[in-house]
Amino acid sequence: MIMIELPEVFTLTRQLSPVLPGRTITRCVANQSPHKFAFFKPDADQITERLTGRAITAVSNNQRNMLQIELDEGCLVFAEMGGRILLHTPETQTLPKNQLLLDLDDGSKLTASIVLWGFIQAAWPGEQRGWIAEKPAPLADELTFERFETLFQDPSITPKTSVKYFIISQPGLGGVGNGCLQDILFNAQLQPRRTVQTLSEAERYNLYTAARSTLRQMIELGGRDTERDLFNQPGGYKIIMGSHAAGKPCPRCGTAVEKIQFLGGASYFCPGCQH
DSSP: OOOOOHHHHHHHHHHHTTTSTTOBEEEEEESSSOOTTEEEESOHHHHHHHHTTOBEEEEEEOSSSEEEEEESSSEEEEESOOEEEEEEOTTOOOOOOOSEEEEETTSOEEEEEESSOEEEEEEOTTSOOSSSOOOOOTTOTTOOHHHHHHGGGOTTOOTTOBHHHHHHTSSOOTTOOHHHHHHHHHHHTOOTTOBGGGOOHHHHHHHHHHHHHHHHHHHHTTSBTTSBOTTSOBOSBOOSSSGGGTTSBOTTTOOBOEEEEETTEEEEEOTTTOO
16 A cells, blocks of 8 residues: 555654755756656646755644645645655665655755655645645544534535545545545444444544544554655554455454455455444
């Protein structure tokens, strides 16, 4: 799996913050290796022009899936990244195929390589950052259980809306995709096909607390072990429900874990204790 979700965005922010601020981008190469699902805003030539010579002032995120490298003018934004962002030392001889290369004034290089899809933006002051309306930030103080409950009244919800669709699509939790979803649902003891209108208040509360606690643990451990950090190392959080678990005993009740194809991706769950 190669998908930068919320835990990886927080991990990259934490790793980039001590090393990027104060550096200057001496050279930028955008779309050196064209990818069908690499989306640039504005186009690659304009991104190259906007970023070259800019000084990096800070690294931040939107508490969802958007990594932001703040510049002395504007901001470099990575969003919905199905790929990897890596930092390379001056001694690095071979760089991975990439869609964005930044040479920095200390000799190091930053690459963004898109494998599935990804959005790269050089946002000028006053321009909107990102492409789509922001979903609720799962770990924000503002997302109380009472606020979470209002999401179940969203106009997009129908009697067929599943828990999986509710979390990763509409209304959705920002930065949570199919990867993080598996363990959230395992910890909430809910299966992905369960319809949200059948959830009791207690089950909705379990979903809320499971989402926040699972994501916090993933962040604390440096992201999931299926993903790579800034230095190409796997995260420290060992996922519970993934391809490795299919057909094996559930760690909670011993029932064989099932794999299904649902809503455009694989889902793994225990039919014995996820209802």
